[in-house]
Amino acid sequence: MASNAPGVRRCAACRAHAPKTEMIRICKSSDGEIFVDETGKADGRGAWVHRSEACVALAEKKRALNAAFRCAVPESVIKELYERV
Secondary structure: OOOOOOEEEEOOOOEEEHHHEEEEEEEOOOOOOOOEEEOOOOOOEEEEEEEHHHHHHHHHHHHHHHHHHHHOOOOHHHHHHHHHO
């Protein structure tokens, strides 16, 4: 899938491209709060992960979200991702 196609994002864990509908967005707001963005449209820096337990586990193992946001992601966010897959 072309990386410049509209509605396509790259998974922070496996680095593969996929439509936004197949992924979960994690957002870091301007005040530094990190949360799972249910709408996919919240203001702030976003990172995307496939809706699969394998990608969530890989993101946790590689600390991919810590790298994407340049800070430690709370364990509660990782737990919420597991609950959503």
